[in-house]
Amino acid sequence: DTGVSQDPRHKITKRGQNVTFRCDPISEHNRLYWYRQTLGQGPEFLTYFQNEAQLEKSRLLSDRFSAERPKGSFSTLEIQRTEQGDSAMYLCASSKNGVASQFFGPGTRLTVL
Amino acid sequence: QKEVEQDPGPLSVPEGAIVSLNCTYSNSAFQYFMWYRQYSRKGPELLMYTYSSGNKEDGRFTAQVDKSSKYISLFIRDSQPSDSATYLCAMSDGNKLVFGAGTILRVKS
Numbered sequence: 001d002t003g004v005s006q007d008p009r010h011k012i013t014k015r016g017q018n019v020t021f022r023c024d025p026i027s028e029h030n031r032l033y034w035y036r037q038t039l040g041q042g043p044e045f046l047t048y049f050q051n052e053a054q055l056e057k058s059r060l061l062s063d064r065f066s067a068e069r070p071k072g073s074f075s076t077l078e079i080q081r082t083e084q085g086d087s088a089m090y091l092c093a094s095s096k097n098g099v100a101s102q103f104f105g106p107g108t109r110l111t112v113l
Numbered sequence: 114q115k116e117v118e119q120d121p122g123p124l125s126v127p128e129g130a131i132v133s134l135n136c137t138y139s140n141s142a143f144q145y146f147m148w149y150r151q152y153s154r155k156g157p158e159l160l161m162y163t164y165s166s167g168n169k170e171d172g173r174f175t176a177q178v179d180k181s182s183k184y185i186s187l188f189i190r191d192s193q194p195s196d197s198a199t200y201l202c203a204m205s206d207g208n209k210l211v212f213g214a215g216t217i218l219r220v221k222s
Binding site (some may be wrong): 033035040042043044045048055056058059065091098099100101103104105107109 | 117119121135145147149154155156157158159162164201205207208209210211212213214215
């Protein structure tokens with residue numbers, strides 16, 4: 001299967017710790033997106049890359065959040081000094097031909113204690 | 114007020130029923146309209162997307178977009194228990210997707 005993969009699938013951490021998530025998009029997809037989803041809500045946009053360039057960041061992406069896509073392939077999302085409010089599902093999606101055909105990964109579920 | 118409004122349900126129907134799911138939106142710049150299906154604790158799965166107004170059919174699924182009313186719909190014919198999931202509408206003006214909160218659908222056998 002060559003779908004979007006995310007690692008880890010689950011992460012439990014203590015408040016104040018740093019965490020990093022990885023996303024591997026579908027090969028040849030030049031766009032990569034990060035979203036955050038909380039219980040009972042739809043995914044909310046965080047940021048997106050076209051190749052290695054980060055082209056848009058949401059206001060939701062505070063100073064504690066940083067994302068990279070160094071070689072235009074996989075991407076990482078780091079959260080520094082985690083807070084309980086960061087507990088959510090972090091979803092990665094990729095697309096080849098623009099915004100419409102985004103394919104999502106299984107997500108990383110973060111729990112901050 | 115949210116940009117995209119979607120009734121959270123749950124919507125409960127018997128097997129074989131026709132299901133109608135809907136979203137309204139406020140941003141007239143939206144041009145792309147998508148429907149995703151999400152099973153519990155899984156990532157969203159793209160079902161259909163439509164550019165601008167009109168209808169699109171794919172198997173048991175039909176998507177409709179009425180830009181004049183800022184209203185989109187997804188119809189599911191001959192619903193099956195395996196269709197039980199959360200259905201998310203999503204829209205875009207070109208870069209990011211803006212999602213509704215999702216409607217929980219339960220199809221009873």
